Amino acid sequence: MAEIEVAAVDELPPGSMRLVPAGDRVVGVYNCAGSLYAIEDRCSHDDGPLCEGDWEPDLCVVVCPRHGSRFDLETGIPMTLPAFAPVRTFPVSVRDGMIVVEVEE
Numbered sequence: 001m002a003e004i005e006v007a008a009v010d011e012l013p014p015g016s017m018r019l020v021p022a023g024d025r026v027v028g029v030y031n032c033a034g035s036l037y038a039i040e041d042r043c044s045h046d047d048g049p050l051c052e053g054d055w056e057p058d059l060c061v062v063v064c065p066r067h068g069s070r071f072d073l074e075t076g077i078p079m080t081l082p083a084f085a086p087v088r089t090f091p092v093s094v095r096d097g098m099i100v101v102e103v104e105e
């Protein structure tokens, strides 16, 4: 398990996101109305760059830019086809004012 420092809490306000490298993965970290979520930047459908597309801060949903599947940011579960498998999500916490994501190596 690797702990990756993402940013200071005040650098990721509600409605913003940040891509962070985490070993051989890239993870998107989102502040959705004050709740922090981390999801792998790789769509379960066809390895699309999931976090490089749009997201919906009011619903905590990310939309794959390749074929448009929508995923719940909290669980990684797809809400629309063509994806049907979940995307990996990771625990996020705040320690001493820093956002930290725990990623399995």
Ligand code: FES
Pocket (backbone or CB within 6 Å): 043, 044, 045, 046, 047, 048, 064, 065, 066, 067, 068, 069, 081, 082, 083
């Ligand atoms: S690669 Fe994401 S929906 Fe196809």
